Amino acid sequence: MEKLVSAKTCLKLLQVMPGAQQAATTGGLGVLASPLQNLLQMQQVRHRQTKHWQPEFKRLRKQKFIKMDLPNLREKQEDISKEEMRSRMKERGVLPPRPWMERPFHISCTGGIFEAYVPPEGDGKKSIISTSGAKQKLEFLEKKSKSLMAVRKIRSYEESFSSDEFGAEAQDIYIQAHTHMAAKDKYKIREFVSERCYPEMMHNVRDKTIHWKFLQSLEPPRVVHARVTEVITKENQFAQVTVRFHSQQMLAIYDRFGRLMHGSEILTKDVLEYVVFEKHISNEYGKWRLHDKIIPDWLPPKQPAPITYRLIEDVEEVDLPKELSGGEEATKQPEVVAGSAQTKEQLQLATSTESRTKPSLAI
Secondary structure (H helix, E strand, C coil), X not given: CEEECCHHHHXXXXXXXXXXXXXXXXXXXHHCXXXXXXXXXXXXXXXXXXXXXXXXXXXXXXXXXXXXXXCCCCCCHHHCCHHHHHHHHHHHCCCCCCCCCCCCCCCCCCCCCCCCCCCCCCCCCCCCCCHHHHHHHHHHHHCHHHHHHHHHHHHHHCCCCCCXXXXXXXXXXXXXXXXXXXXXXXXXXXXXECCCHHHHHHCCCCCCEEEEEEEEEEEEEEEEEEEEEECCCCCCEEEEEEEXXXXXXXXXXXXXXXXXXXXXCCCCEEEEEEEEEEECCCCCCCCCEEEEEECCCCCCCCCCCCCCCEEEEEEEECCCCHHHHCCHHHHCCCCCCCCCHHHHHHHHHXXXXXXXXXXXXXX
């Protein structure tokens, strides 16, 4: 490949040489002087564009490229034997296909309460000094042995767990969960509520305004029940702890029209609750979350909140009989003249017989 001088350098040479410029204008480049012709036609240089400018790492650059066996696309799968296919899959590290489709799934919480705690009847009303209160305390001590074994099992996974200190931690989770529920924050509430409890808490919250406030604890929250169970395998352990809350709260629920449905923002109520908290103790990153609430069988059912409706009045035309109507002239409304009581009465009768209003309820 010949390397030629550029046109820019050629013009510079013509400007420098006085005789060359005149020869170029009169006779062209063919009659230029021999020195200029020698400069224009330089020596031949052969070079490759793909060659690296630093040849010392030639061997290392060669090792960067890996030769691959390309598949034969013209080869049919029916022509290959099973043994040959197996050897090829072993070479490539490909597992044989399975006849079934497997999908991984994650169990983050249990579907309910296992061995639910049964609250004693009249709890929070009967004192320990009375006979019924003393009997309740004795039954609680008898059932405490299983809870102590469960607490020991929880400590094998979580060393810092203490049944005496867990009440305060459970109260913080309880307050956070209900605060986010009142604010309708469906993303932050999932940190404090299990997947089973989430739809129950957020059910029927839409189009409502909720004002909730935790005022004070009448009694310190305490752990009354603890259980540990395994799901599918022995290594997959779940723990459930039931905490007794006796507190003062304020709750007011307003409907979409701003009418009070339940509770009050002025009055406070004493609330006694048995709340179940769950944790996936086998999971290193598991958290204690609100799982369920125990409602005893002896508790009387609560009255449902009143459902509000919008009243729509549909005007329906009623066909009058010919005897009452008296033709087209009777249906016409008489003109009202100021000071005449008879015409007013006729107008009222005509309007009442023409149309009747029938109210209908619509949600």
